Amino acid sequence: xxxxxxxxxxxxxxxxxxxxxxxxxxxxxxxxxxxxxxxxxxxxxxxxxxxxxxxxxxxxxxxxxxxxxxxxxxxxxxxxxxxxxxxxxxxxxxxxxxxxxxxxxxxxxxxxxxxxxxxxxxxxxxxxxxxxxxxxxxxxxxxxxxxxxxxxxxxxxxxxxxxxxxxxxxxxxxxxxxxxxxxxxxxxxxxxxxxxxxxxxxxxxxxxxxxxxxxxxxxxxxxxxxxxxxxxxxxxxxxxxxxxxxxxxxxxxxxxxxxxxxxxxxxxxxxxxxxxxxxxxxxxxxxxxxxxxxxxxxxxxxxxxxxxxxxxxxxxxxxxxxxxxxxxxxxxxxxxxxxxxxxxxxxxxxxxxxxxxxxxxxxxxxxxxxxxxxxxxxxxxxxxxxxxxxxxxxxx
Ligand code: FEO
Numbered sequence: 001x002x003x004x005x006x007x008x009x010x011x012x013x014x015x016x017x018x019x020x021x022x023x024x025x026x027x028x029x030x031x032x033x034x035x036x037x038x039x040x041x042x043x044x045x046x047x048x049x050x051x052x053x054x055x056x057x058x059x060x061x062x063x064x065x066x067x068x069x070x071x072x073x074x075x076x077x078x079x080x081x082x083x084x085x086x087x088x089x090x091x092x093x094x095x096x097x098x099x100x101x102x103x104x105x106x107x108x109x110x111x112x113x114x115x116x117x118x119x120x121x122x123x124x125x126x127x128x129x130x131x132x133x134x135x136x137x138x139x140x141x142x143x144x145x146x147x148x149x150x151x152x153x154x155x156x157x158x159x160x161x162x163x164x165x166x167x168x169x170x171x172x173x174x175x176x177x178x179x180x181x182x183x184x185x186x187x188x189x190x191x192x193x194x195x196x197x198x199x200x201x202x203x204x205x206x207x208x209x210x211x212x213x214x215x216x217x218x219x220x221x222x223x224x225x226x227x228x229x230x231x232x233x234x235x236x237x238x239x240x241x242x243x244x245x246x247x248x249x250x251x252x253x254x255x256x257x258x259x260x261x262x263x264x265x266x267x268x269x270x271x272x273x274x275x276x277x278x279x280x281x282x283x284x285x286x287x288x289x290x291x292x293x294x295x296x297x298x299x300x301x302x303x304x305x306x307x308x309x310x311x312x313x314x315x316x317x318x319x320x321x322x323x324x325x326x327x328x329x330x331x332x333x334x335x336x337x338x339x340x341x342x343x344x345x346x347x348x349x350x351x352x353x354x355x356x357x358x359x360x361x362x363x364x365x366x367x368x369x370x371x372x373x374x375x376x377x378x379x380x381x382x383x384x385x386x387x388x389x390x391x392x393x394x395x396x
Pocket of ligand 1: 082083
């Protein structure tokens with residue numbers, strides 16, 4: 001299928017509504033996704049990005065319904081990750097001499113993926129190619145979210161093809177932001193930001209500032225995943241600025257793993273203690289095993305502080321908690337406070353290890369962690385409540 005985005009610009013991508021996870025299973029996608037490819041038919045014909053390789057046959061079959069492939073003058077590869085470049089090998093078999101425009105970093109990433117002698121033409125920010133009365137302007141966007149990431153802007157129609165930036169893993173029969181449930185759309189956009197773009201927030205701020213200085217009017221933002229922003233497209237830019245600025249809400253998130261419910265009961269009492277001091281603060285408690293890892297990252301993204309709990313097992317942390325901590329550390333959240341807690345039997349090393357990882361992830365440990373030996377009794381649980389109160393006070 002294809003549909004008109006604006007004037008001579010069509011969406012020619014692939015919907016993947018059944019996709020349940022992404023990035024090798026690392027990212028949950030319960031609402032599916034789309035791989036957005038765009039066809040521009042001015043005096044020159046341009047294809048912007050392709051689709052993930054499992055869909056390359058369908059992509060080519062559908063594309064041929066819209067355009068004779070030998071009419072394509074240029075291909076733009078805004079980013080080499082396989083979900084956008086995966087159909088290039090099949091496409092280039094049919095039109096091997098068509099130039100592919102990419103960022104300078106894209107030379108290495110496209111070659112590194114496909115090892116072909118395609119006519120790769122590196123461009124830098126401000127470079128243009130004419131399509132007749134309109135032009136494409138290239139804007140390098142390194143680390144949004146790969147070194148090779150690039151935006152392409154179409155003059156006249158004022159469309160920014162932003163690739164992964166401003167995208168969402170969200171499939172719907174309606175492809176435009178004004179046609180879908182707004183809460184779901186913004187949740188998926190935030191989940192995408194929190195899980196993919198958080199480490200690059202400084203670059204996000206810089207890139208948005210740089211783009212604003214170019215003074216290019218913006219009618220549509222056409223990302224490479226999910227809905228196309230045609231109604232108030234700057235709303236997502238404003239959200240990105242908010243999110244990129246060490247975002248936090250009045251929320252404290254407690255996540256824990258537990259074997260025999262001891263650490264779980266500690267978590268509940270700590271939450272009670274915090275809530276008794278902060279009546280209006282959202283205090284949310286989650287079992288790590290029973291919740292989606294990527295949704296937990298959203299909760300942490302929203303929070304001003306996080307508490308992590310694990311019992312000690314084999315002189316360390318539960319593997320489920322260790323995996324979450326690794327994710328938290330990698331995302332490099334900024335300006336957040338943390339604390340730890342956990343039950344133990346005879347050694348109790350988990351707290352120290354969790355604190356170390358959280359510090360490495362940029363969190364400030366504001367209160368020494370609390371432990372409870374064996375099965376926490378009423379006295380131990382009262383201490384947990386007190387710990388929660390003290391933790392809350394350090395945030396005031
Ligand atoms: Fe949607 Fe970085 O690929």
